[in-house]
Structures are given as structure tokens and as C-alpha cells.
Amino acid sequence: MSIICGLPVLECVYCLACARWAWQKCLYTAGYESENWGLASADEFEPVPRMCRLILAVYEDDIRNPLWAPPGGYGINPDWVILRKDYGDNQGRVTPYMIYLDHDHAEIVLAVRGLNLAVESDYVVLLDNKLGQTGFQGGYVHNGLLKGAEWVFDAEFNVLRDLVAENPTYALIFSGHSLGAGVAALLTLIALHNQDKLDIERNRIKCYALAPARCMSLNLAVRYADVIYSVVLQDDFLPRTTTALEDVYKSLLCLPCLLCLMCLKDTCTLEKKMLRDPRRLYAPGRLYHIVERKPFRAGRLPPVVRTAVPVDGRFEHLVLSCNATSDHAIIWIEREAQRALDLMREKDQLMEIPAKQRMERNESLTRRNQEYEAALQRAVALEIPQPYSPPSYGTFHEIDTREDSASSSDRPASLSGKKRNDSWNEFVERLFDVDDSGHMVFKKTHR
Known part of the structure; x- marks a missing residue:
């Protein structure tokens, strides 16, 4: 066509398409993923800067x-530092970590730092193969x-159990x-699976994953969002990349090229196909997105x-941004998280009445x-694969008032549908009768 018309038509169309794609990606730095999310409160976000400092202390x-x-x-x-283990102590199985007994906040904290973790070429594995057919x-x-999470749990199980026993309210x-955030998130699942051995209630187990790797399938990420909290600073690349982690860290010298290729791949992949892929991994749990920049604005804005x-829109696409790698640094996350908390x-x-604070x-x-x-309802509507889905799956309803506020969404769909049908049939029978011709007529009231 280019030869017949005398103009490079196909080449022009291709260049325009690439320019439009790059332009949209460059404009995607304004936190569009979270523009419709709610604002976090100071109470729920308060531990985040503190956890950043604990992780920094491991260095x-x-x-x-x-x-x-x-x-x-x-x-x-x-x-209050109970123990610290470096690469030599960990035999290269996991990054350095520290166990800290925080009496000021009544917490037993196991903090895992990032970098230099040898990950397996076998990218994903079905969790049933590791934890059995329950849980x-x-x-x-x-x-x-x-x-890595299994190694830490086996190595520190006795220490954690003794600390929990000595501090029953912590x-x-x-x-x-x-990568340490991925270890911490999966370590949380293992701890929940072994909570009877640790002798601890589920509502006392939490996880704060800072700039986490995509480490679990979507059904796990959604169902345990009441336990695991992930924090992402603006354009951070790692929670968005689906590339095998070993390929990311082997490609640091050509990381911009890798980011461009992954952007193109994610853009051309249908969202419906991505969500229904059971082996596709995601950032875990509830997401906290720190937004501090907008397009065409110089400098950093007050963080929000x-x-x-x-479910859909869970940091699905990489962002072409000069801050895609710097936003991953734990130092920047700590600074911006503290600024956001101070705001x-x-x-x-400014709230004058304490009762209003309690209401908030x-x-x-x-x-x-x-x-x-x-x-959960959105996950069901999108038909996200769940090979095993018992009614009690997850911990969303395991809060202090869970027994009084259990919802019908936890019941099997067939049972809920049957009850709705029975209720409707009873309602119809009370109001209508069938005449000789087979038509339904209102019942006559007797006074």
C-alpha cells in the first residue's frame, strides 16, 4: 500500500499508534488506578511509617x-530486639530479618528487608501442594x-510461639x-494456617507489605485483605510487573527496555483474560496507594x-515514568508515608468534639x-477461578462482631437462592388464589 500510494501509510499509522500509547502511558502517572478509592484514616495508616523504619533498621x-x-x-x-539474622545466618535462603518486641505499641514484629533474594525459576505453585487440603x-x-517464608517460619517458630505466650495481648x-514484602505476606498465610500451634487468634495477626512483589493469585489477594495491607508509592514498578522476579533483577541494566516491553504486553492483553488466569499473580491484600504527583506539575504535592x-484494576499495568524505580525505594516510602500521616x-x-472522631x-x-x-461479589461476578471455595473461605468476617454480622454472601449460592424462592412462593400463596380458568386472582379478605 505504501508503494501504490507513494506514502508510508502503514508506517505512519504504526508511529501514530505508538505515540498515542506512549502518551497515554506517560499521562498515567497521576494515580488513575486509585482515583475512585476512598481516603485512608490516620488510625489505620499509623503503623506504616513505623514499619518502614523497622525495616530500615535491619540494614x-x-x-x-x-x-x-x-x-x-x-x-x-x-x-527490645530479640534477634537479627543476616545472609550468613540464613544460608542464603531469605533476606536478612529482625524480630522486635515493641512494648510501646503491644506488637511482636518480624521485619524482612528486600534485595538479593534468590527466587526460583518455577514461577508459581498451587498453595494446596504446600499447605494441604485445608485452610x-x-x-x-x-x-x-x-x-523463603517456609524457611523463616520453621527457623523462628519456637521464638514466635514463646513471645506470643509471654505477651498474650500483643x-x-x-x-x-x-521481595521481603512477598515473603512477609506468604509468611502471614503460613502463620494463619498454623495459628493453633502459635496459640494466637486470627484478629491478632497482621501484615504490612511495602512495595510488594506480586506473590499470590487474585482470589487469595482479595480474600485475605483484612489481614494483609500493601503500600504502594505512586508509580512503583514492582507491584505492577508480572514478569518473573528473577528476570526483573537480572535485567537491571536494561530495565527501561524491560518496562517498555511489559507495558506493551499488558496494554495488548485483554483484562477479562488476565482476571480469569488462575496462575497470574497480584499484589496482596488491601491496597494503600500514596499519590503525590500529577502530570505537568513540578515537584511533589502533599501526599494523599x-x-x-x-478486584479489576489492581495495579494491572506498568507505568512509563522516570520515578518508576525511585518510588520503590524504602527511604522514599518512609518519608512520604510519614508526611501523609502528619497531614x-x-x-x-481540627475536629473539636471527640464523639465526632468516634463516629468517623x-x-x-x-x-x-x-x-x-x-x-468478593465483584470477584464472583467476574468468574475468577477458585478451585476450592468452601463457604468459610477467608477471614473477612472474623472481626470482633463477626458472629452478629454474618452476611448472606457467606452462604452457598444454591442455599440462598432456595430460601429466596421459598420466601417468594409463600408470599404469592398468601396473596393470590387460582380460579377455575387457571388464572391467579387476589384472595378475598374476610372482615
């Missing part, structure tokens, strides 16, 4: 004489990260950054934290429960 060789402490320090007591059924996870918190339990607290201080808190809890229900 220090001597916590009493820190070299890279953030402004204000790490805010930890060196005497967390019907979900895929990243094999290499799961092996929460057990798993936190991590980057938006949160939701999304939230300033806003809360109750509304926040109600909104989160409604988001859980909506996410």
Missing part, C-alpha cells in the same frame, strides 16, 4: 550506632517467595519491603493515601467491611 550492622538513620531516628529500643485452598503463590505483625480492596493527624486535630472511626470500619463484601 544497620549496629543498631546502637546507626549509620543511615532517617530524620528522628528509627524510634526503636535496641534492648488456604484454591490459590497460587510465588514458589521462591513461599520457600499483636503478631509481619512486615517487609520489595487512597485505599480499597480492588492526616493535622486534619484530625465507626464509619471507616463500616466502609471497610462494605468494601470487603463488594470485592
Whole structure:
């Protein structure tokens, strides 16, 4: 066609299409994924900067004489550090981590740092093969990260069990950054599966995954959003990439090329196909998106934290941005998370009546429960694969008032439908009769 017309028509169309795609991707840095999400509250976001500082402390060789402490320090007591393990202690199975007994906040924290984790070439594995036929059924996870989580749990099980027994009111918190966040998220699933051995209730187990790798299938990511909280800073590439993690870290020298190729692949893949792929992995749990930049605006804006339990639109596409890699740094996450928390607290201080604060808190809890229900219903509507789906699957209803507020969405669909049909039939029988011709007529009332 180009030869006949004397003009490079196909070439022009191709260039225009590529230019339009690149332009849209460059404009995608404004946090469009979370523009319709709700705002996070100070109470629920308060642990995030603290967990960032704990993870940063794992990088220090001597916590009493820190070299890279953030402004204000790490805010930890060196005497409360139970243990620390480096690569030599971990035999290269997992990144360095630390167990910290935080008496100020009544928490037992296991913090895992990122970088230099050897991940397996076998990308995903069915979780049933690892944890048996009970508990967390019907979900895929990243094999290499799961092996790292299993190693940590086996190595520190006795320590965690003793700490839980000695501190019966403390929460057990798993936190991590980057690949360490993936380890922490899967470690949380293992701990929930073995909560009887740890002798701890489910509502005392939490996970804060900072800039996490995509480590679990969508059904697991949605169902355990009441336990796992993922934090993503603006355009961070790792929670968005579906490339095998070993390929990402082997391609650091040509990472811009890799990002462009992955952007093109994600753009050309139908969303319906992606959501119905049971082996496709996602960022885990409830998402907190820190948004601080907009297109054509110089510098960083006051950070805003938006949160939701999304099903479709869960950081599906990579973003072409000069900050795609810098937003992954734990230092920047800590700074912007603390700025966002300070702004939230300033806003809360404007409330004069304490009762109003309690009302806001109750509304926040109600909104989160409604988001859980909506996410589950959306997952069912999209026919997301769930190989094993018992009615009690997940922990959304395991809150303090779960027994009084159990919803009909937890019942089998056939049972709910049968009850609705029975109720309708009874209603019709009370109001109508069938005459000799077979037509339905209103019943006559007797006075």
C-alpha cells in the first residue's frame, strides 16, 4: 500500500499508534488506578511509617550506632530486639530479618528487608501442594517467595510461639519491603494456617507489605485483605510487573527496555483474560496507594493515601515514568508515608468534639467491611477461578462482631437462592388464589 500510494501509510499509522500509547502511558502517572478509592484514616495508616523504619533498621550492622538513620531516628529500643539474622545466618535462603518486641505499641514484629533474594525459576505453585487440603485452598503463590517464608517460619517458630505466650495481648505483625514484602505476606498465610500451634487468634495477626512483589493469585489477594495491607508509592514498578522476579533483577541494566516491553504486553492483553488466569499473580491484600504527583506539575504535592480492596484494576499495568524505580525505594516510602500521616493527624486535630472522631472511626470500619463484601461479589461476578471455595473461605468476617454480622454472601449460592424462592412462593400463596380458568386472582379478605 505504501508503494501504490507513494506514502508510508502503514508506517505512519504504526508511529501514530505508538505515540498515542506512549502518551497515554506517560499521562498515567497521576494515580488513575486509585482515583475512585476512598481516603485512608490516620488510625489505620499509623503503623506504616513505623514499619518502614523497622525495616530500615535491619540494614544497620549496629543498631546502637546507626549509620543511615532517617530524620528522628528509627524510634526503636535496641534492648527490645530479640534477634537479627543476616545472609550468613540464613544460608542464603531469605533476606536478612529482625524480630522486635515493641512494648510501646503491644506488637511482636518480624521485619524482612528486600534485595538479593534468590527466587526460583518455577514461577508459581498451587498453595494446596504446600499447605494441604485445608485452610488456604484454591490459590497460587510465588514458589521462591513461599520457600523463603517456609524457611523463616520453621527457623523462628519456637521464638514466635514463646513471645506470643509471654505477651498474650500483643499483636503478631509481619512486615517487609520489595521481595521481603512477598515473603512477609506468604509468611502471614503460613502463620494463619498454623495459628493453633502459635496459640494466637486470627484478629491478632497482621501484615504490612511495602512495595510488594506480586506473590499470590487474585482470589487469595482479595480474600485475605483484612489481614494483609500493601503500600504502594505512586508509580512503583514492582507491584505492577508480572514478569518473573528473577528476570526483573537480572535485567537491571536494561530495565527501561524491560518496562517498555511489559507495558506493551499488558496494554495488548485483554483484562477479562488476565482476571480469569488462575496462575497470574497480584499484589496482596488491601491496597494503600500514596499519590503525590500529577502530570505537568513540578515537584511533589502533599501526599494523599487512597485505599480499597480492588478486584479489576489492581495495579494491572506498568507505568512509563522516570520515578518508576525511585518510588520503590524504602527511604522514599518512609518519608512520604510519614508526611501523609502528619497531614492526616493535622486534619484530625481540627475536629473539636471527640464523639465526632468516634463516629468517623465507626464509619471507616463500616466502609471497610462494605468494601470487603463488594470485592468478593465483584470477584464472583467476574468468574475468577477458585478451585476450592468452601463457604468459610477467608477471614473477612472474623472481626470482633463477626458472629452478629454474618452476611448472606457467606452462604452457598444454591442455599440462598432456595430460601429466596421459598420466601417468594409463600408470599404469592398468601396473596393470590387460582380460579377455575387457571388464572391467579387476589384472595378475598374476610372482615
